[in-house]
Amino acid sequence: MRLTVYLAGEIHSSWREEIKEKAQTLQLPVDFVGPMENHDRSDAIGEEILGEQPDAVFRDEAASSFNNLRTQVLMKKADLVIALFGEKYRQWNTAMDASAALSLGKPLILIRPKELHHPLKELSSKANATVETVNQAIKALAYIFE
Amino acid sequence: MRLTVYLAGEIHSSWREEIKEKAQTLQLPVDFVGPMENHDRSDAIGEEILGEQPDAVFRDEAASSFNNLRTQVLMKKADLVIALFGEKYRQWNTAMDASAALSLGKPLILIRPKELHHPLKELSSKANATVETVNQAIKALAYIFE
Amino acid sequence: MRLTVYLAGEIHSSWREEIKEKAQTLQLPVDFVGPMENHDRSDAIGEEILGEQPDAVFRDEAASSFNNLRTQVLMKKADLVIALFGEKYRQWNTAMDASAALSLGKPLILIRPKELHHPLKELSSKANATVETVNQAIKALAYIFE
Amino acid sequence: MRLTVYLAGEIHSSWREEIKEKAQTLQLPVDFVGPMENHDRSDAIGEEILGEQPDAVFRDEAASSFNNLRTQVLMKKADLVIALFGEKYRQWNTAMDASAALSLGKPLILIRPKELHHPLKELSSKANATVETVNQAIKALAYIFE
Amino acid sequence: MRLTVYLAGEIHSSWREEIKEKAQTLQLPVDFVGPMENHDRSDAIGEEILGEQPDAVFRDEAASSFNNLRTQVLMKKADLVIALFGEKYRQWNTAMDASAALSLGKPLILIRPKELHHPLKELSSKANATVETVNQAIKALAYIFE
Amino acid sequence: MRLTVYLAGEIHSSWREEIKEKAQTLQLPVDFVGPMENHDRSDAIGEEILGEQPDAVFRDEAASSFNNLRTQVLMKKADLVIALFGEKYRQWNTAMDASAALSLGKPLILIRPKELHHPLKELSSKANATVETVNQAIKALAYIFE
């Protein structure tokens, strides 16, 4: 049994690499999917496909149509979602993806540092499991295969 | 035809009052519901009902179980959701509620200042309509009744 | 038992008035809802709420966000949908609403002149009933209450 | 990860060939499905299976039962739908398929020339992404696999 | 709390009258709905609305479009369905309505004489409750209100 | 693309063999599933597993629990359902399966001799396609693969 896991979260650091490496080390039968990690490409894809837009707001709207399309297709294929929150960035997109996962009946593992427990209390309560580090998330994932 | 509208957003300012007053002025047949607006009570409700919890994280978890229960019941009754974002506060709970609304098939009006267009681009693209002020949201709501 | 009926179709003629008058004559316990019938207002509502948009395409996008919001709320309330097609106008919006109705499990009565049977054959096959005139649609509606 | 894409649209031109060739050139792991492209066969299939029908309307109804059956089976298998609109033809069937895709939770890419922005404004607003050419649709599709 | 109950079954005898009278005697807060009980009208409604059809098969198809429309609207409003089977008539429509009720999550009470236990064994197993007489069905219904 | 087709209908004749042979001749990529065709085994399975039951009614109830279990698992796997009706037998189980298929969103092909058009008019109207012979059903099925 293979599982597809969607990794939701900021696309500025390389936290996904850490998860993939650990999963590979443990030989977990998991395929990872996620958003476009090249931040500049993610922002520019709208104008790249449709051409220049009137201003920054429309530029973002154009990019979002293609990014949301991509996320919708990939999350549909996922059996489980891991959402990571950190100190930096607004991460409203991450909260949106985490919540969408729950509504789609996909189990959700929330990774957040202890310091962010307060602003994430509601999402944490809804998630299947809340952990503080990538390591703990991997353990929760590996546990499914035992 | 009356509509029930859930107002999702931070509970620190009185933005909901402004919406309710404007709706009343226009005599819109709308009932508004929303989260517990007394911030201290919202944070304390867990320990108030269950007793003292071991630490701040568990205190938040306890409170969230009752706040999420309340939100789930009220949002179920809603015909439409208005979610407001502002500069202050993490507002991950707001993003979670806005996304839950969409997944439940409830139309969503997103209110956000122009300056926040970038971190909210994906949510904005998914929402039915995005406006910048409470006034505009009221106009969109009133339009439904014309 | 009252029924709410959504009237989907072009907003250039007064066909909805005919349906409402006939229903009233027969004293059918029906409430009718539908799109904004003032065509200019329907097209202008986007810029009216959000301000001037860069060009005609964005003007339409803005208006559509509010019109789709309105339609989604009203169609949710409907027990049945009547969709009318005629010779004039593209009516892709009508086809979209008719199809949305079917997918939402709402019964659909399709009104179309015999001459349009070919381009509407697939939609007609999916609809619960296909008639040629408003009179026949009213009879089908009245039959539900007998 | 392979994707199945349903190509909705008129069956008079060879636009699907263009999409398939471009996808093949980019080596996208995509399988394309769509309606019966042989227009005469599509119209005749009803009488071919059931025998001669009383008139043209019934001839169309018979054909549509088999064409809708085929579309329903194939669209169920699809992960994403691309709907193309052009100047010619009524294309109400295309609007119906595009809308059905959305209601089934299948992401939708709408291809339409800029000149048709007005009659397609509502469908465009609901679609995940709107582009103007087949080339742009392929780029949006390819982006999912990056 | 009032309940709406759909009475599915043959429209040749007056079994529905018996149920309604007994329910009234017990003062059960129940509203009953059901198919068109005037058998001739039920068969003729297609041609009455659409005009003469080519033959008996098309006559039936036309009538069924309006009868199914009516049933769909009324069954949507029902909280519970009672389906009665008897020795006479094919009653495939009854089996179809009973099964549709189950799939719609509506509780189903099946009334069938003991002699028909064999051909109805599968439907009986799926139904919430199986009884043999109208009296017993009324008791089951009354029990809900105790 | 392979399809799984559930063949619903009486288990007294060998009509399924005819369908399977024709499908094989045409090399259709189809897997067929259906109910237990050994009629005696189908009726006896309850007592075979659970032991002797008090009377014929309970004997049938026991058997139906295992037959419905089997049908539910197999129909879940099906992409399409073909339901055959004939002159003999009550076939209420067939009507139940056909209706369940529709409610599960599975396309349905109804096979019935012309003489049975009247008692099957409502089910026929709901089905995707209605044909009169196994040959025609095979043609409809083959058409999906063209």
Added chain:
Amino acid sequence: MRLTVYLAGEIHSSWREEIKEKAQTLQLPVDFVGPMENHDRSDAIGEEILGEQPDAVFRDEAASSFNNLRTQVLMKKADLVIALFGEKYRQWNTAMDASAALSLGKPLILIRPKELHHPLKELSSKANATVETVNQAIKALAYIFE
């Protein structure tokens, strides 16, 4: 806004009375529904309606068909479910109702003494909120109306 609350749990003690009294004291706009509380009647209803059954197992099966019918109708009407567990009785029916509530998207408040935390840990984790006494459950309920 009134809420309907289903009270799931053993029918041997009068815990429901306590909840109703407290709710009335607080003037909560709540209507309570629940299973048949007369234990003997609940067990006997099957034979009362259908007549004597072969043995105790069939007696229970008959009763359960009517009790499950009743529960299904009432729980459908509920906005929220409260499930109480205590030391005595197997309460598998309670666990079944609590779980059904969750699956139906109905918020669930679980009441259980601290001593039962271990066997109820999984259900508690899924429930919206877990409390230890009827008093706490009432507070959670009242909080929704503040």
Added chain:
Amino acid sequence: MRLTVYLAGEIHSSWREEIKEKAQTLQLPVDFVGPMENHDRSDAIGEEILGEQPDAVFRDEAASSFNNLRTQVLMKKADLVIALFGEKYRQWNTAMDASAALSLGKPLILIRPKELHHPLKELSSKANATVETVNQAIKALAYIFE
């Protein structure tokens, strides 16, 4: 056609081994999944991943978040669920899993000794089939493949 079967029930005895052996002997194309069978590990997994918890209740809550996550993922993959009840243990988790299976539309086979017919009467009535031994459950499972 392979089936995945989730085995719900207590994790203290080796009843699952018996089922797997018998299935293997009959060469049934079935893959079995189930909860973590190492009871100590199941209870300790919370603290193992998250670290020591304040007390036994929180220890259980932590473990349950990971066990429910695991169950949710595995049950999603299941085509059918077998739930076993025995004299020992509270088994509220088993009742919860059995009920969740039903709500997810997964067929359910209930195994329970005759002596437990009374407390399991409601669940038994809802299950597709109720048997008394593992042997009978295997027969019901094998029957699907005949």
